[in-house]
Amino acid sequence: MEYFPYEPRETQREIVSFIDGTVSSGKHAVIESGTGTGKTICSLAGTLPFSKAHGKRILYLTRTKSQQKQIIEELRRISADNEVFGIAIQGRSVSTCPMMASDPELKYGTAEELSKLCSHLKKKGADGRCGCPYFEAMSDVDPEQYVKSIRAEMPDPETFQKRCASDGYCPYEMSKACLPFADVVAAPYTFIVVPAIRKHLLDWMNVPLEDLVVVVDEAHNLPDFLRDSCTSEYFLHSLDYVEKESDDNSKPEVADGIAVSDVVAAMRKCFSEAALEYLMDSDGLIPYGFLEECLMSELCMTSYQIQGMSKNMIELGETIKERKKERRKLPRSYIGNLGAFIEFWMNCDDVTYVRLIDGGPDPSFEAYCMDPYEAAAPFRDCFSSIHMSGTLDPLEQYKKELGLIKCENRVFPSPFDPDNLLTLYASDVTTRHKDLQIDPDNIGRIKDHIIEIVNGTGRNTAVFFPSYEMMDRFIANGTADALDGQVFSERRGMSQGELMETVDEFRSSTGGILFAVTGGRVSEGIDFPSRDLELAIIVGLPYPRPSFKKEALIRYFDRRFSNGWEAVVKTPMVRKMRQARGRLIRSETDRGAAIILDNRVTQIYGFGAIPTKDAVSDINGFFDELLTPSDLAIRRQML
Template sequence: EDIAWNNLTFGRDGLESAWETLPTAEEFTGECASRGICAYEAAKRLIPGADVVVVPYNFAFHPFMRRRMEMLMGTLDSIVLVVDEAHNLPDFARDLASTTLTMASLDRCEGESRDWKDPLLAGRITASRFVAVLQEILADLVDEYVYEDDGALPPYEVSTELMSRLGVTSHVVGEIVTDLHRHGTAIRDAKRASGRLPRSYLLNLANFLIFWNEMMEEDYVQLVIGGPNPAIEAFCMNPARIAGVANAFHSSVHMSGTLRPLDEYRDSVGLPPDTTLLTVPSPFPPGNLQVAYVNDVTTRYEDIRFDGDNRARIMRHLLACLGAADRSAAVFFPSYRLMNEFLDAGLASRLGRPVFVERRGMTQAEFAALIGRFRRASSSHARGGVGVSPTTEGGGAPVETCGDAGADGEADGGPSPEVGIGGPPAPTGRSGAPGRRTGGPTQDMGRRPVLFGVMGGRAGEGMDFPGEQLEMVIIVGLPYPKPTARQRALQHYYDLRFGRGWEYTVHAPAARRVRQAIGRIVRSETDRGMALILDRRAQHFGGDIPGLRMTADPLAEIHGFWRDVGRA
């Protein structure tokens, strides 16, 4: 650290070249590393001389980090804020304003209390015993209130349980938390003095309990969350508590290709009622993208449960449409669980194409490697190559650990019924010859690859696949939020505040995720492609997806599109 600071102090002249060369972030970081300079501190030194500064959301919306930026850039009223990919801001702001206490964090608190002589709180209970009582309360709340994923807690439930189990008044509970905060602060300071990471789990616990008891009830809902690491959460339903700081800037521009409905975004993040709302038409020729949906399938829970052939029809559509044209394709599902069910039913092995799967829990490095292999497989065909061999990691194997089955929501909120998934074998080439059906991989390495992922995942948002790297997207079902206790509370909140709960918290997020997935296809004026939605409920998205139309014959639609654009 001293070397980095000294080099930065005595080698500042070398940084001035950045104004002339305008290096990328990677180039700047590499140059700083070669000189033994802290790239983060070096970039901060350059900020005061810059006209445009590009930073993650945290630097504009996290109170502490924003104050640090003001020290470098000036007061907010002198700065024009531009929020890119603004459709992500409401969820980011809710997460930033929310706080969670997990069972794992309580375990760490228990360990820390014993490591630091188990301090006595309010003169009557040790820290370890207080933590143990909280662990018991959390376990009992899970048993009593959680249905499937989570449950809403009655007001003051945690405080009432604490007073009851400790046999004390609310005033004494307050004294306990105050002492906990004092001891946690002492532990943090002692760690800092000894050169250790200045962190105290007991201090974090005290801060959580203080916030839990003082939160504004109208903007928050108290939840208990089940699963392998149970938790209680103060979930913020009002993103304007964080995003509303945009109004303190000189002015702000919020933009995204999937920001509509604009009035919902304006209301959610707390922009003024007279905010200018502007929709700009796509700069790309409208004929470059065709979007259609079929009306004989759906991922709606009730239909999957009571229509035994529904999943089989989805499988048949996937096999037929992916076999109809040898185009690099992506298939996006509303959840990892539904995607896994189709993969487990043999979808990958019956396609006769290289398959790449975005798994739940992939590290950024694993995901980048997966996308790189998919792009190389697509590009090799565009150059007339023979393709690449998919690896077991993230692609190729038809039965793969693509994620924890059941780790996320079901298709539209219900448990998966035991319904078989069938369908005819897929054609392996343009001639329509039947494919092989075996227990192992059946990828035809002369065909273009298919990428499997979920809407709202990393592959479904923000990724560029230019040219022939991606020419077809199939969307299996609509990504309506699962009706958890959190989702129901959010919808109720928007009903009370704006009178448009379902539109703002169910329809709008689903429409944005669908448009994000479709948007992976056309990234320039020369890109062309087709998107097909396998869900009859897409008829309700006509106002959200330009050019959307129903098709009774998706195969004819696919062949006709590629014939019309000259790539048949």
């Protein structure tokens, strides 16, 4: 426990030793580790000994900036007794690129567009100076000396960025320059998943992939992240921008006698035909050759000519981007993007991809990647990878999806007293679609339960709904208005800043109520220690909405692993439930009660929910420690 800066619990010794053993033998590990096991400190203390002794480097992948901050804080504690240095890297954003902060248009650039503009600004002009003063200033700094100056302090990402900016340096470039000196680099998933960014990262770190130890935090998100990274989607409204760009560039031709506006008109036709033929509810499956054939027929071209046309559009897009860069504008081309989408759609296979039209106010074509195997290659090819989450079960499934061989699995339960958590359910309600149709009073009964429980307990309460639509339904039917405390809500499309402001107001309230979505940002990524949150009401089971995309994924899993429904529908639903309930207990002394307003919860093996006829007195009794020994015995039995 050389790198463990606290008095370890027994479970923590086991986790550290398991990770150390895995890394030392160059294997991979898939670990479910319950709340309170100290995933961050254990994975650092487990990966550092072998890595430091054998010249390996650690890449710690996270989803959130707050998790990056936690990694650096733990490293700072470790460094009190050990020679260790770590740094976080984030993509270009307002906080890492001061040039971007001064130009609002740049805030909406993709990583690739910002990278191109940045490269352009870094080039020296005729006067021998480069276009970015923050980069120019860095020519006077020796990164090794800079690392020495911050080593003892080991600033968290925000402090580091502020310090660089106030010294007149580019925070993004400075963090890059510090990477070769770091034992641990904290980065978003994208940095290893996207091939072009991965190549740069390894160059900046000065390490080959084979010498990298990768830690994946909140790993249950990784398979979907990998699928999305290989997926391509094109929205109908983007065609308006293509048309405008075409007008701004003198209506160029992209094939013999075919102008960009002809391609736009053909795409619009394909959208409306696909919607008419294939869109059933929220989406619809599109046959493999549909878009190609539709474009061929609309533009009177062969398949070969369409391929050539899309290449021409991509090339034209590159020219437009170059011109924009010269004018210090975001190097984006809508014509190029459309060409790239058509090319991608026509060339992706029909085994791992499914082609869809998605409905809604802005329909889209989507080439959805069902198999994360290809994108998971860096996790297989690195020296060792450690995948951790509080909700990763079933571990074998995860291992198979990513194709991890030489891989060990382990589950480490939470060390917290299970008696600190009470889980109840109401047996007279459900949000099952069929039952809502047969018995619409279900909604009224759920409303009554929420009002009765919230007003009868008066504790800080989160009400988790299975979807935003369902949340809106309960706001519209007067549930929120009937509650005694102040109601806060997580809204669709909220920025991270707005969300945190809402959460902070809720935390500091007394008897406040937070409406949120199971599987949303509140239920998966935010800690509510102590009495910030004592009661969670979970309305319904968050089964994914049926769609053709889900059906295609189920068929795909059935073909590969014979467990489509289990893997695509049930497991994600159970994970969301466990994550939402998990908000209640964040420390040894926390106590919390959850009530599930859906009788189907009995179908979740090991969830430990007990039926209640009087939720208010059961919850108040639990907090007042008035539960009878026989109630306690039943609950223990069910957990």
